[in-house]
Amino acid sequence: MSDRLDSTTEELMVENGRLQQEIATLQQQVERLENTQNSRANIPGQVDVIQVVSDAIVVTDNQFCIQSWNHAAEMMYGWQADEVLGQPIITLLNTLFPNETLEEVGVQFLAAGYWKGRVQHHRKDGTLIPILSAITAIQDENGRMIGSVSVNRDISDQVQIEEALRERTRALEARNEDLTQFAYVASHDLQEPLRMITAYLQLLSQRYSGQLDEEADEFIAFALDGATRMRRLITDLLAYGKIGRNNQVFAEVSLEKVLQQVLANLELRIQETQVSITHDPLPTVFAVKTQMIQLFQNLLSNAIKFRNQTDPTIHISVQREPTRWIIQVIDNGIGIDPDMSERIFTIFQRLHTRQEYPGTGIGLAICKKIVQNHGGTIGVQSQPGEGSIFSFTLPITRETVETAVASAS
Numbered sequence: 001m002s003d004r005l006d007s008t009t010e011e012l013m014v015e016n017g018r019l020q021q022e023i024a025t026l027q028q029q030v031e032r033l034e035n036t037q038n039s040r041a042n043i044p045g046q047v048d049v050i051q052v053v054s055d056a057i058v059v060t061d062n063q064f065c066i067q068s069w070n071h072a073a074e075m076m077y078g079w080q081a082d083e084v085l086g087q088p089i090i091t092l093l094n095t096l097f098p099n100e101t102l103e104e105v106g107v108q109f110l111a112a113g114y115w116k117g118r119v120q121h122h123r124k125d126g127t128l129i130p131i132l133s134a135i136t137a138i139q140d141e142n143g144r145m146i147g148s149v150s151v152n153r154d155i156s157d158q159v160q161i162e163e164a165l166r167e168r169t170r171a172l173e174a175r176n177e178d179l180t181q182f183a184y185v186a187s188h189d190l191q192e193p194l195r196m197i198t199a200y201l202q203l204l205s206q207r208y209s210g211q212l213d214e215e216a217d218e219f220i221a222f223a224l225d226g227a228t229r230m231r232r233l234i235t236d237l238l239a240y241g242k243i244g245r246n247n248q249v250f251a252e253v254s255l256e257k258v259l260q261q262v263l264a265n266l267e268l269r270i271q272e273t274q275v276s277i278t279h280d281p282l283p284t285v286f287a288v289k290t291q292m293i294q295l296f297q298n299l300l301s302n303a304i305k306f307r308n309q310t311d312p313t314i315h316i317s318v319q320r321e322p323t324r325w326i327i328q329v330i331d332n333g334i335g336i337d338p339d340m341s342e343r344i345f346t347i348f349q350r351l352h353t354r355q356e357y358p359g360t361g362i363g364l365a366i367c368k369k370i371v372q373n374h375g376g377t378i379g380v381q382s383q384p385g386e387g388s389i390f391s392f393t394l395p396i397t398r399e400t401v402e403t404a405v406a407s408a409s
Helices: 002-036 070-077 087-091 100-113 155-209 212-242 255-265 268-273 289-305 363-373 398-408
Strands: 056-061 064-069 115-122 128-139 145-154 250-252 277-278 284-287 313-320 325-333 378-382 388-395
Touching: 087 325, 100 115, 100 398, 115 212, 128 155, 155 212, 250 255, 250 289, 250 313, 255 289, 284 289, 284 388, 284 398, 289 313, 289 325, 289 388, 363 378, 363 388, 378 398, 388 398
Parallel strands: 277 313
Antiparallel strands: 056 064, 056 145, 115 128, 128 145, 250 284, 313 325, 325 388, 378 388
């Protein structure tokens, strides 16, 4: 369904581009017409050339009373030209402005001599139709407005596509929310029985280790290991499900302090692996602090796990662009096949066996969800044996983050 949604979105963008191009062409025709206008009386006689176009073109005087009404307008609205001449166009079509008020449109038009946007017009039979309208002022040689030309296009088909797209988007969002809620509730409810299973397996291992045969000891060890891995998986699923939920609190967060907290959390692993970690000065961002800790801890843990075994190094670089921060976690570890650069950010996707590298396969998926929740992007550049560069972006302004959060909620 997501592929169909992407396809529909692409078709809609192409159609929008085509509409805008055609409107621009018609406006060029209007400008050429405009240059021929010398007085109000000349307006109707100069518009015969636009009778053959497929869009409704309406010429009005400086009081917005209709002076010319082409054949396409007759077909679109249902009135013949002799029925509408001299009538105020806004009153005749009972024009509605869904995104602005009439006063706002008037101010923009008088200031720029041009306005383009969506309106709703009523046909003669009362039918309401969506219109993409472009209005250009006609001026005399002294710059006085003597009339206007409106180029109107019925976009009913486009509006239907947009509504279908919105409906599909809403359906997908609802399904995603249902799945997230299910995963969160299921994971939460599984914790208690799993704690009981783990506790009794530990008791079996402590009380009967060596008293049963070797095979029984091995079975208990397998069961205990499975329960431990399941508990870790449930914990990660809960962390994944919490990202983007309504209880998140955005505030000014010092990434310097976040990194110090993460380094303290990973202190034992850093000492054991003797990894050298350096970093550029880190900025303060508008974010959820706990999620920033998760993000940095997951990325650093990943770099430590897949480190170079002889001289492991990790460096965190920072680059500022006009609207965003680019932060990179650069390591000299085992690297990644470029063909897998997208797969690793998918939940439960693993490139190695659990025996080689333990884990649940959720860590980088959590990173991606956190970054997207903050209006950023994340990716990786890598080659096998040449280390990896994990790059993510965070918006600089608070307003950009709030807009991203609002659109995602």
